[in-house]
Amino acid sequence: MILKDNNIKITPQRLVVLEYLDKNCTHPTADEIYSYLKKKNPSLSKTTVYNALETLSKHGIIQSLTISGYELRYDLDHGMHHHFYCKICGRIVDIELKCPNVEKMKKYGHEIEEIHGYIKGICKKCLKEKDKK
Amino acid sequence: MILKDNNIKITPQRLVVLEYLDKNCTHPTADEIYSYLKKKNPSLSKTTVYNALETLSKHGIIQSLTISGYELRYDLDHGMHHHFYCKICGRIVDIELKCPNVEKMKKYGHEIEEIHGYIKGICKKCLKEKDKK
DNA sequence: ATGTTAAATTGTAATGATTACAATTTAGTA
DNA sequence: TACTAAATTGTAATCATTACAATTTAACAT
Ligand SMILES: [Mn+2]
Ligand SMILES: [Mn+2]
Ligand SMILES: [Zn+2]
Ligand SMILES: [Zn+2]
Numbered sequence: 001m002i003l004k005d006n007n008i009k010i011t012p013q014r015l016v017v018l019e020y021l022d023k024n025c026t027h028p029t030a031d032e033i034y035s036y037l038k039k040k041n042p043s044l045s046k047t048t049v050y051n052a053l054e055t056l057s058k059h060g061i062i063q064s065l066t067i068s069g070y071e072l073r074y075d076l077d078h079g080m081h082h083h084f085y086c087k088i089c090g091r092i093v094d095i096e097l098k099c100p101n102v103e104k105m106k107k108y109g110h111e112i113e114e115i116h117g118y119i120k121g122i123c124k125k126c127l128k129e130k131d132k133k
Numbered sequence: 134m135i136l137k138d139n140n141i142k143i144t145p146q147r148l149v150v151l152e153y154l155d156k157n158c159t160h161p162t163a164d165e166i167y168s169y170l171k172k173k174n175p176s177l178s179k180t181t182v183y184n185a186l187e188t189l190s191k192h193g194i195i196q197s198l199t200i201s202g203y204e205l206r207y208d209l210d211h212g213m214h215h216h217f218y219c220k221i222c223g224r225i226v227d228i229e230l231k232c233p234n235v236e237k238m239k240k241y242g243h244e245i246e247e248i249h250g251y252i253k254g255i256c257k258k259c260l261k262e263k264d265k266k
Numbered sequence: 267a268t269g270t271t272a273a274a275t276t277g278t279a280a281t282g283a284t285t286a287c288a289a290t291t292t293a294g295t296a
Numbered sequence: 297t298a299c300t301a302a303a304t305t306g307t308a309a310t311c312a313t314t315a316c317a318a319t320t321t322a323a324c325a326t
Contacts, residue, residue, distance in 0.1 A: 045305045066202035109257040116251040124242040178276045
């Protein structure tokens with residue numbers, strides 16, 4: 001399994017956090033993950049959720065999104081994709097676009113570890129709500 | 134001038150904030166802007182800097198970058214470009230790449246207001262420092 | 267030029283996500 | 297089963313940003 005593969009100690013807390021991210025592609029916050037898991041794991045600490053997320057991030061198993069600007073969102077790292085953030089409802093949705101710039105980046109001489117494409121605006125759903133008024 | 138063009142009330146505070154961003158392409162934080170300007174404008178309030186930055190952002194004169202994840206950075210909006218963030222020294226540098234995906238985004242039906250390309254890693258300079266060890 | 271007023275500025279207090287830390291528990295190994 | 301380094305937990309601290317109320321001022325009308 002992915003934890004053992006990365007020499008990460010297997011703990012029930014890390015397992016449920018990872019499982020949550022696997023089943024919920026909503027790009028949740030640490031607090032959303034914590035609040036949900038707390039129900040069935042009453043002893044779970046929010047610090048543990050933060051620690052687990054940090055460990056998983058460092059190993060490249062998940063990635064943190066800085067898209068909203070006031071909280072981190074988390075995402076299982078399943079291949080390169082971009083994100084759309086709705087300024088009204090706050091939802092973050094995947095955008096399946098290739099980034100053709102990865103190659104060109106090499107000429108700058110920096111070591112590249114992450115690439116994030118963030119698109120912000122008003123989502124289809126919120127646009128319709130607006131029209132009603 | 135750009136403030137008058139956008140129907141923004143012209144105040145000395147807004148002028149110095151704008152001038153600072155025009156002369157400093159370092160993608161500074163609100164606090165960096167405040168600390169520097171405070172020296173020659175002792176009555177300046179940090180809240181005013183935040184307010185000015187928000188007003189300028191809303192009118193699309195500047196943009197805020199969420200790249201670092203724990204503070205906002207500000208940038209005069211001079212044409213589409215991307216950003217590289219060094220995880221070691223924290224510097225943010227411009228990356229002059231076109232984004233060919235803008236057009237393709239239209240098919241999703243969302244209203245696009247901002248596009249951010251964030252690349253994260255270790256900058257050339259910090260890589261050299263690392264090698265020395 | 268002066269007066270008016272809605273908006274901007276200021277200082278302080280509050281917020282809220284994240285991190286620090288010390289005590290306790292536990293996963294992995296022998 | 298016992299050992300130990302690492303993980304978990306709960307609480308307190310941090311720090312960027314926002315809320316708010318009192319004061320000042322830019323823009324406009326007289
Ligand atoms: Mn995603
Ligand atoms: Mn820039
Ligand atoms: Zn929306
Ligand atoms: Zn660097």
